[in-house]
Amino acid sequence: MKQEDKAKIKAKQTFPLTIKRIGINGEGVGYFKRQVVFVPGALPGEEVVVEAVKVHPKFTEGRIKKIRKKSEHRTVPPCSVYDQCGGCQLQHMTYSEQLRAKRDILIQALERYTKVAIDTLEIRPTIGMEEPWFYRNKSQFQVGKQDGMVIAGLYSMNSHKLIDIPNCIVQQPVLNDVLKQVKQILQDFNISIYDEKKNKGAVKTVVVRVGVATGDVQVVIVTAVNELPKKELIAQEIQKRLPHVKSIIHNINPKKTSLIFGEKSVPLAGPEAIEERLGNRRYTLSARAFFQLNPEQTAKLYDEVKRAAQLTGSEKVVDAYCGSGTIGLWIGEGAAEIRGMDVIPESIKDARENAKALKIKAVYEVGTAEQWLPAWLKAGWKPDVVIVDPPRTGCDQKLLDTVKKVKPKRFVYVSCNPSTLAKDIHQLSRLYKIEYIQPVDMFPQTAHVESVALLTLI
Incomplete structure (x- = not known):
């Protein structure tokens, strides 16, 4: 042996x-x-x-x-289901230490995936919150049955056991109140609930989003089947019990997937979108449109993007993975022109409306950056600054290859995953210098780290 x-x-x-x-x-x-x-x-x-x-x-x-x-x-976690649900990972750690740990997680990823000497990088202290609780503006809770009652929550870590979360202390209180009533309505009307093991039933997920500054609330009921049973009655009862709910949407997702939303959404009551306000800017948000989950920290994050972009009024800017246009429009007053793209049509529709409302010169197209950047370059339009805010999987390889060809003067990377940030930075390191990385705590009590990296053309 x-x-x-x-x-x-x-x-x-x-x-x-x-x-x-x-x-x-x-x-x-x-x-x-x-x-x-x-x-x-x-x-x-x-x-x-x-x-x-x-x-x-x-x-x-x-x-x-x-x-x-x-x-x-x-420290003692204040959440009653903290050790079961897995939604938060760091409630047992003091908040000041969480901020230090998140910077360290970023450093670990850079050490693992890049060849850059860490002591030569400027990795700034994590920007935190004064009150790191009740900050999330959207809940996405799976729905199930337990002892004959409708429950809603998250799956326990590394399992498919659904943990009921009646009062989530990292979500805006209105979300908890609305979800409680929607669960009760589903119970009262004896609505079919989806069973993942049997792959049968109707309602899979309830999504609630609030415009924190506007007070607008949207409820999205996601089903595994094409028809939501008693949908008119459900919509009427939600409006009756929750008059502050402005928009009620039925989304259809028949696939067995980790993705919450399907591609088809049907309005049940009210407008298809709600409004949110950050600073002096108003944003239209449809059900599937991406929007940051922590408004207070979002303003800080976008201000960091603005500082990194260093716009003087003459620059052409690309906002890749633009969602509803939030980042590009936040910094847009300092640009000659903003151009953005996203694969979700509803997001682009929102982005165009948002740009029009803010009177910012912007072009938004449905598609990928690797599709639109070469086309714009061929037409004689070359960006000075490219901003990316990709999903956790990082930038698409074709996008990185395109950036290497286009060679914008500044590349601003907004990341929600230190590992993919480090991998992508490593690919660009022959052409770009890492000026600094600024971590921002968008999700207190969790291990997630958001950051803004500024890369400049060598």
Whole structure:
């Protein structure tokens, strides 16, 4: 038997572990016999006794059996279902330490995926919130049945067990109130609820969004079938019990997928979109349109984008993955022209309306950046600044290849995933210098890190 085989961790084995850092998913990270061990709920500096839950070839997942030495930054999570739902990962850590940990998560990703010397980079302290609770402007809760009652919440970590969340303390209070009433209406009308295991039933998800500055509320009921049972009665009852709900939408998503929305949306009552306001700008938001989930931090994030873009009034700017145009229109007054694109038609419709309302010169098209950038370049329109705000999967490879050809003077990368940010930056590092990276805490109590990176053409 080889010596390394003897040293392998076995399932259910217990062992002492010192936690070195926080991982990208919020778990504590330690090393036992030179093997990486991830331990949810453990904090840097803690000495814990761990039981191996799952042993993988390159790492082990463990759980805390005992904390021998507790971190000074450990605190009691205020949420009653914190240890079950998995929506938040860091409620057990003081907020000031969360901000430090998120900067460290960003540094870890850069160390892993780039060849840039970290001590040569300007990675700024994380911009946080004064009150890091009740900030989310949208809830997307799966619906299920438990003991004959309609429940709504999130799936427990690494499982398909639905955890009922009657009062989420990171969501705007109005979302909790509206969701409670919608659940009761579905119960009162005995509406068919989707069963994931059997792949049967109607209602899958209830999405509630609020325009925090305007007070507009939208309810979207997502079904696995084409028809929402008793839809007229449901809409009438929502309006009766919740008169502040402005828009009620039925979305159809028959696919077995992790995506919340299907492609077809049908208005049941009120307008198809609600309005939100950031600063002096108003934005139209349809059901599927992307909009940042934390309005207070969104203004700070977009101000960082504006600083990074360094617009003087003469620049041509591309806003890729533009959604409803929020970033481009936030900085648009300083640009000669904004051009944006997104693959969701409703988002582009919103972006055009938003640009018109704000009287900002902008062109928005349905499609991808790799489709439109070469076409604009061929027509003689070359951007000075390209801004991207991609999904967690990062920039499409074709987009990065296109940026390398177009070579804008400044490339501003808004990221919600440090790993894909680092990978994409690495690809551009031969042409671009990383001036700085500014992390912004858009999602307090979670391990998510948003950041703005400024890259300038070498």
